[in-house]
Amino acid sequence: MPMNAALQGIAESAPATHAHTGAWVAGVLRARISAGQLPPGTKLSEQKLSAALGVSRNTLREAFTVLAGESVVHRIPNRGVYVAAPGGDDVREIYRVRRVIEPAAVLWGELTDDALDQLDAIIVRAREALATGSVTGMGDANQELHKALVGLSGSASLDELMEKVLAEMRLVFHAMATTPDFHSHYVERNAALVAQIRSGRREEAAAELRRYLDAAEQELLAHMGIIPS
Incomplete structure (x- = not known):
């Protein structure tokens, strides 16, 4: 824009x-x-x-x-x-924060009907973006989902922290705009994660989320030409 x-x-x-x-x-x-x-x-x-x-x-x-x-x-x-255009150290710090607050919100956040419906609606938008090949749409839905996951905590302080993290993530994702596969293969991973949460399998969902974040970090660093440490 x-x-x-x-x-x-x-x-x-x-x-x-x-x-x-x-x-x-x-x-x-x-x-x-x-x-x-x-x-x-x-x-x-x-x-x-x-x-x-x-x-x-x-x-x-x-x-x-x-x-x-x-x-x-x-x-x-x-x-x-x-x-800013984040570098490798920035990416590592972003994912250190995300690995702590997102799985914790999944484990202990409040799963109201409204919150679950919001997660489902985001997955619908992500799949629509995938079907039309909209990289921007997939990226937007991904941001919304992870913000909503932290929102399960009900903490205004964590919401504020996540807003900062998402601002940095958006800058990182900008470098992946020409790599649609990066976004597309996370659409169904997000959908599977939401399905686990909705079915009450919180521990499984939290463990999967940590693996998911590890994989995303390594993929981003590799794209930036940085060997993950």
Whole structure:
């Protein structure tokens, strides 16, 4: 998505002025990155973002500091702030976090009817994307599923952490945009995982999820030309 189009969406979603803090701006930009609307390498113009969000440049710089600490953006001296392109160490750290919080949510989260229906609906969308060959659609469904899995925990803090992880994951997945097989073979793995959860086989699902995450990490590192450690 072009920068201007992403900015228009940001402006339309902006809440009341009292919410315009550095943390709020960081959350808005993180969500846009997580949704794939600001791909790796995008320059984040202070002038344009300040105007779109209705915030001062100082507030925007506070947000950039937060996101830089999360490795979601990086500053290049005398050039500006850019959406990051994660490297091998970033991928390893992402999957360290995911291997802890996702299986735990599967094991101990609350499996309400609404939550299970949400998981089922995501699988339907993923299969539709697979049938039409939509790499973006498969990637979006994958992000939604893993966010929903962590959402089973009922923890706002874990949801916030996962939002940060998903923003970084979106940047990693951008490098796989020309490798549709990476996304396609996880559609049915996701479906099998949801089936295990729905049938109450939580321990099996959690163990499978860890194997799944191990395999995805190794595949990503191999694609980046990095020998998994």
